[in-house]
Amino acid sequence: MTAPTNLDRRGSTPAAPSDAAPGGRTGTGSAWLLVTRREIMVKATDRSFLIGTVVTLAIIAGIMVLQVVLAGRTSTYDVAVTPSATTIAQQVRAGAAAIDEDVVVDPLAVPDDAAARAAVLDGSADAWLHRDGDRWVLTTKDGPNDSLKAVVQEVVRSEALRANASAAGTTLEALERGATLGTAFLEGDAQRAELVDALAFAFTFLFYMAALMFGVTLANSVVEEKQSRVVEIIATAIPVRHLLAGKVLGNTVLAVAQMTLFVAVGLVGLAFTDYSSLVTSVSGPVVWFVVFFLAGFVSLACLWAVAGSLASRTEDLQSTTTPLTFLVMAVLFGGLLLEGQWQVIGSFVPPLSAVVMPIRLLQGDASWPEALLALAILLAAAAATVRVGERLYRRSLLQGGGRVTVRQAWRVEE
């Protein structure tokens, strides 16, 4: 990252703190820090930013709570039975948990069919299980309940098979031999695969959100300074590169802090869900995600600042930021859609690698050396964008009137 210690390109000497002028003046050495602090203060006290952060946290926490509630919830069904059906009702009650762990069946003894019908109608029973000729019927008030139906059907079916097998001189077990299908995984398990998919989506989406949200804010604050000419006052006082560095740094600090908060809440929440056993195994990739996020964000942030400086009024931003909006969307779709060979390639191509490599790490497809290589490429790209961005920013920032094209900004005489 950029803690600029270099000379101002205007051909001046940097004012070291030692050559402080009288009157308690200090050098420009720490000017970027002042800018960083202002960026953070302004944003951190901005109501819409705070509300956005709290809402996102609430959504993350809400998803976790929903997981816990859904996982822990069992449905209890009261099933009315006449004395003739008591046996099957007891078998359903005993077999329910094995078939669907979320379903509990309580038989409700009623004297006759009329009483059973009445119980279903007045809601004291959820269903009525009774014999009709050579089949069983589950009567409910209106539409059948799928979970209850599945449980009852399974029990009724196996009891009937058992009876028929016995009558044929064999056993249920003998009949079913060789007819079961199990599932197995060579790597991980079904639960982990589900979690990996969810996290990959979350990573990609969080990166997209942060890159877009902070990017637009950054571009806006640059054009605000340019439009109001505050930048001219600042440019007399400090080198423009300090201004850029401070703005990028301030927004990066906030973005990473916000992201870390989201991820931490997400991981803590995860510990309360069924996925708790997997928290440690995904924590490593999550840390990688934050590191890649940092590098990816810095390079994009510089470009957003350039997009801001190319505009001369807020109204121009729409057009100067369009290429970046597309780039960020490319990262979003890359993270969501890339698979196989394309995913491997994408995991090394900046800025796509900022999300694709952490996803591969999460999926267990990529090794540490690969991650380090991708990170090195991403950092090199970030350094290059910082340099190019600084030049464009410096040159276009002080051009008055109308929007500036990248080509003009690159070529213009300073």
Next chain:
Amino acid sequence: MLETIDLTRRFGDVTAVDAVSITVPDGLLTGFVGGNGAGKTTTMRMITGVLGIHAGRVLWQGRDITAADRRRFGYMPEERGLYPKQPVLDQLVYLARLAGMDGRAARASALELLERFGLADRAKDRVEKLSLGNQQRVQVTAALMTSPVALVLDEPFSGLDPAAVESMADLLRERARGGVPVLFSSHQLDLVDRLCDRLVIMARGRVVAQGTADDLRGGSPQRFRLVLDGDAGWVRGVGGLHVVDVDGTSALLEVLDPDVVQPLLREALSRGGIREFAAVVPALSELYREVAA
């Protein structure tokens, strides 16, 4: 002393500022006048280092200016600009700290100036809540609060009410008396005439005149108005004079030879009496029209 030597800036094919050499001496108010597009703002932006210089030099105390020198300048850009959503005092302290001032001193200095402009009670308001005139006072405060060694102010008086113009004028005179060179641009020629020790007039990217107001007037012959009791037509016959205009008893004269004045007055007395004989000082606006034409 602040000087520019052959300062030049092009925008594409247009040379906005063409070999401009001006002098802004210590302790004097130098007024910078010229029509729209004359190149005043571009020149000021090059002096403050906000815009690159294509040719020529800016000198501070006789040597090439550095960024460290410029940091100690007070600069007020043309369009009023501050962060609209940031409170006045916070913003002033931030800008002063960027210019190298320490936080506490910046606060004290900002409050003192805001007090002077009658804005002390608005220190915590956001800038956007202030009227345009008050925003401008805040902007001036930003330029003055760091005790700058030179002041470069682009249109500091535009948009101010008469009372504010006076307090601003006092402030600038005060800074100039402290030995600071002050360069400010303005469209209000009467104000510049009243306020300035020196003038620089620009037109179409070039300096067309500069010096004290008297210097500039010195270029044209001294004019007098003579009002007589009788008809003034006879002055046309007097040598050593250029008669600009005669209207009944009144004549406007340019004296080419100072020795003719006493004989002229004796003649006038003998012809019946003099009601008025006064030097006519051309207004700055007239001078401006002449040089900028």
